[in-house]
Structure formats: C-alpha cells, structure tokens
Amino acid sequence: MDWAVEKQAWPNADHSHFIDHRPHRWHVQDMGEGPVILLLHGAGGATHSWRDLMPLLAQHYRVVAIDLPGQGFSQLGVKQRCSLPAMADDIASLIQSQCWQPIAIVGHSAGAAIALRLSEIGVCQAGPIIGLNAALGNFKGVAGFIFPIMAKILSLNPFIPGIFSRSASSPSSVKRLIEGTGSQLSTDGLQQYQKLISDPSHVAATLAMMAQWSLDGLRSRLPSIKAATYLIAAENDRTVPPDTSAEAAKLLPNAHVTRLENLGHLAHEEDPKRISEIILGILKENQAA
Template structure:
C-alpha cells in the first residue's frame, strides 16, 4: 500500500504516524488522551477496521491503532516474523519504545489472540482485554476454506499473492468474502477492503501470517491469563463460531461474554456505536 496514493482519504488519516522500529516500518494512528487503549485488527485487515470505533474511544482514552506487519501501510521488514509469538513480541517492543504501553487491548479476530499473547510479552500486563469475535480456534465456514487454501497456494506458488489479489480485489470477490463471514458493510467499507486485498504486498503479508499462525501455545496458556477479559461475539459470525468464545471464556480465569444478535464477524464495523458502548462500559470499571 502506498500512502501517497492509497492513503489520501484513509479513515482517521489525521492521526496517522509512521515509526521505524525493528524489524518493521509501522503505521500507527494515535488519538486522544487518558489511559492507553490499543486496537489490533484481524487477519487481512488494517486500521480502517476501527474507523468509527477510534474516534468514540478517543473522547476518553489515548487510543493507538496499528497495521500488522506488512498489512495496510506497515512495511514488512522480516517475513519470518508474521506468526503469533513474533508479532506479539514485536508489537510489545514497539509500544515500549514509543512510551505507549497499553492499559487495555482490544483485538478483533486474530488480533484478539495477539492481545492475549501480549500479556506475556509486555513489560507490564494490561488491566483489561477485549476480544471481538476472537479467533482462538481454527477458522470455520468460508474463512476456514479460504485462509488455509491461501496458505497452501503460497507454499506452492511464490506468485500466489498477485493471483489472490486479482481474485479477491474485485467488487464481487470482496462482497463474497464479507457476506461469507456473516457481515453487511456500507459501500465505503467494502471499497476499503477492495483497496487492501487488491494490493499484492498486503495480500502477501496476510498469506505469510496465515502460513505461520499457530494457536497451540496460547491455548495451553489461557488458564494462566489472569486479566479481566470481555469476549464480544456477533451471533451471525460465520468465520468464528460463538462456541469458540464460550469455550475460551470458560478457560480464562476472569472472562465474561457479551452477545450481539444480528451481527457478523465484523460486528464493530456494522454497529460501531453499540459495540463501542459495550467496550467502554467494560473499561470504565477497570481503567
């Protein structure tokens, strides 16, 4: 993704900054004052996913959103560091270096797994965690087919990122994927996802993340993560079943579950005001 070309009208552009912290060149958005709340998007996403959430939270908190390595506008500096453990360590080091250690972390999908892993890697643990349709088990439905397929294609064909970008970077391709995970987005939201997946560098980094992803260690550690955790689920999510969050909540020592009927995997993009209000109510008691 090219900032001058693709970032001209990027959501919340006025809060964007770029930071070189080994091994990557990071795109961050920082807004507001107060306790630090970190937002981590899911696989194949970017800061645009928080376009309506960030301004609301920034009225009360210092909100930090970032693009994962190689995705969105963060430039990938080391391809082998796209797995869960490596990303957790690299993000933790980045935030420490920028004096932005989070008091709370909100993660969507795979971002929720990163948030839980960061409890181990941060210099001090956060006071609260929120997982939105947390991907703490294997993907199901269309996502369960597409993501492993993407990883296999990457292993077999080094040019697969370009092929997948051509396949998904159409209006029909993006609409198929978004509908397949149970969400309905505005034309603006769909256009932003088209912009992302049409970029082969973004798609290549997403493929690398999928190929290196393993939840085995995190699953083992869930009972030892003694941080208040809210797991929010959209009951129409077709990528991450509600049952996965129910099982995770039972294993996490201090977890609670909130259900949103009628919303899918991108619940915070479909109903940002309602979802953010639930996040704020949870954080108010802990920050």
C-alpha cells in the same frame, strides 16, 4: 499500497504516522488524549477497520491503532516474523519504544490472540483484554489439518498474491467475501477492503501470517492468563462461531462473554456505537474495581 496515493481517502489519515522500529516499518494511527487503549485488527485487515469506532473511543481515551506487519501500510521487514509469538514480541518492542503503556487492548479476531499473548509477556498484564469475535480456536476436523498446509503452500508461491489480488478484488467479489463473514458493510467500507485485497503485498503478508499461525501454545496456556478478559461474540459471525468465545472463556480464569444479535464478524464496523458503549462500560467497570 502507496501511502502518498491512498492517504487522501484512507479513514482517519490525519492521525496517521510511520514508525521505523526493527524489524518493520509501522503504520500507526494515534487519536485522543489520556490513558492509552491499543487496537489490533485481525488477519487481512488494517486500521481502516476501526474507522468509526476509534473516534468514539478517542472522546474518552488516547487510542492507538497499528497495522500488523506487512498488512495495510505497515512494511514487513522479515517475512519469518508473522507468527503469533513473533508478532507479539515485535509489537511489545514497539510499545516499549513509544512508552505507550496501554491500560487496555482491544483485538479483533486474530488480534485478540495477539492481545492475550501480549498480556502473557507483560503488556497490559492485568487487562482488560477485550476480544471482538476472538479467533481463539483452531479449525476442526479435516479443515484443521488441510487449511494450515494450504496456507503454507500458497505463501511459498510468489505468484499467488498477485493472482488472488487480480481475481478477488472486483467489487462483486469483495462484497461476497465480506458477506461470507456474516457482516453487512457500507459501500465505503467495502471499498476499503477492495483496496487491501487488490494489493499483492498485503495479500502476501496475510498469507504469511496464516502459514505461520498456530494457536496450540496459547490455548494450552489460557488457564494461566490472569488478565481480565472480555469476549464479545456476534451471533451471525460465520468466520469465528460465537461458541469459540464461550469455549475459550471456560479455560480463562477471569473471562466474561457478551453475545450480540444481528451482527457478524465485523461487528465493530457494522455498529461502532454499540461496540463503543460496551467497551467504555468495560473500562469504567475495571477502573472502578
């Protein structure tokens, strides 16, 4: 997507800027004052996912949100650096270069896995790490074998992103995709996803992330992660079942699970006020401790 064209309609664009830090060019949104909270979106998302939650948190903290490499408006520098450990290393390097020193990391879906990896390598090591519908489980059964292979094959075909963008970016297709996650979004929210899906470079980076993604290493190390971890799981999530959070919490030494009714995978977009109250409560509890 072209920032010069899209910035007029992009949520919180007044708080956007770009950082050239190898190997990528990062799109960052920075809002509020005080201790830093870092926001990490999930695969296929962008900073727009935090459009309503971010201003609520920024009333109390400085909130920094980034687009993952190649997704949204961040420009992918090296295609081979879309794996979980590589992205975490690159984000940690970016954080260090900007002296952000986050006191908490909020990650949605795959962003929660990246947040836990960041904690492992010394970023916000004590937590809290807050996972919204955290994608901390592999696909089960045949899907666990087939899906990664399919992602690798699709990511190697240079024509696939353009084909997918053309076929899946109609308003009706986007609406079906979002509803398939168990969430109901406003027309404005759907339009933002339509912009992302219609961008072949965004789709290509998402496919590259899926092709290189593996949770096996992180899952084997969950018992050694000491950070206070709060997993918020929506009961209507059809993308990451809420039991995934419950199962991960059993492996983490310092984990807490909150289950929410009537919300889906994009819970923070459906009810940002409710999610902000939970997050602010977690931060207050940890500061008191």
